[in-house]
Amino acid sequence: xxxxxxxxxxxxxxxxxxxxxxxxxxxxxxxxxxxxxxxxxxxxxxxxxxxxxxxxxxxxxxxxxxxxxxxxxxxxxxxxxxxxxxxxxxxxxxxxxxxxxxxxxxxx
Amino acid sequence: xxxxxxxxxxxxxxxxxxxxxxxxxxxxxxxxxxxxxxxxxxxxxxxxxxxxxxxxxxxxxxxxxxxxxxxxxxxxxxxxxxxxxxxxxxxxxxxxxxxxxxxxxxxx
DNA sequence: CGTGTAAGGAATTCTGACACG
DNA sequence: CGTGTAAGGAATTCTGACACG
Numbered sequence: 001x002x003x004x005x006x007x008x009x010x011x012x013x014x015x016x017x018x019x020x021x022x023x024x025x026x027x028x029x030x031x032x033x034x035x036x037x038x039x040x041x042x043x044x045x046x047x048x049x050x051x052x053x054x055x056x057x058x059x060x061x062x063x064x065x066x067x068x069x070x071x072x073x074x075x076x077x078x079x080x081x082x083x084x085x086x087x088x089x090x091x092x093x094x095x096x097x098x099x100x101x102x103x104x105x106x107x108x
Numbered sequence: 109x110x111x112x113x114x115x116x117x118x119x120x121x122x123x124x125x126x127x128x129x130x131x132x133x134x135x136x137x138x139x140x141x142x143x144x145x146x147x148x149x150x151x152x153x154x155x156x157x158x159x160x161x162x163x164x165x166x167x168x169x170x171x172x173x174x175x176x177x178x179x180x181x182x183x184x185x186x187x188x189x190x191x192x193x194x195x196x197x198x199x200x201x202x203x204x205x206x207x208x209x210x211x212x213x214x215x216x
Numbered sequence: 217c218g219t220g221t222a223a224g225g226a227a228t229t230c231t232g233a234c235a236c237g
Numbered sequence: 238c239g240t241g242t243a244a245g246g247a248a249t250t251c252t253g254a255c256a257c258g
């Protein structure tokens with residue numbers, strides 16, 4: 001699937017740094033989490049940790065908010081895109097199954 | 109040169125997370141900085157911020173320390189490698205200069 | 217709805233130092 | 238030399254709430 005290092009996805013950035021990186025207030029960042037737009041991990045103690053991908057997501061959210069898009073709508077768009085990805089994945093699986101059905105399972 | 113995002117080089121990770129990631133104590137991490145083996149940036153307030161590259165460097169240091177290599181020796185090796193890189197860079201510059209001398213400066 | 221703020225507490229980080237070896 | 242630890246203070250982060258609109 002993806003590489004192991006995957007710096008972009010590792011959740012290692014604290015909210016203070018994310019705030020600097022995005023220009024958003026910590027309040028805003030926490031609120032967008034409440035609205036299910038970002039999903040930080042937590043340290044044992046409970047501190048939020050974000051990835052670079054999260055930071056980009058937040059910048060994207062900030063842009064949309066500036067255009068007046070509500071968090072609910074942003075959420076809906078996210079879910080829509082997710083469903084599309086799922087659908088494509090399912091199609092690929094089906095296709096793979098068909099190949100197997102016709103040519104049998106091969107040891108490579 | 110390198111890409112702008114460059115997740116690997118961005119200094120965004122706090123010492124606590126670096127400690128988790130490397131298994132090193134904060135004391136050790138600060139000491140290796142004192143010995144000029146890593147170079148974190150600082151927030152305005154003075155908190156250290158590390159990159160993924162720094163984390164890898166620290167893991168490498170930890171491995172060497174386990175083999176009994178002293179920080180001074182690690183430092184010497186680092187400097188040696190650095191000088192080699194500089195030398196190669198210089199060679200490339202020289203070569204470029206020679207090309208220009210023979211064929212003149214061309215607008216691409 | 218989206219965001220600011222004051223509140224109180226707990227964990228984080230910093231520096232300089234003493235300790236051991 | 239390399240690392241642990243207690244010390245004291247300052248900044249960080251967290252949650253729940255009140256406020257405004």
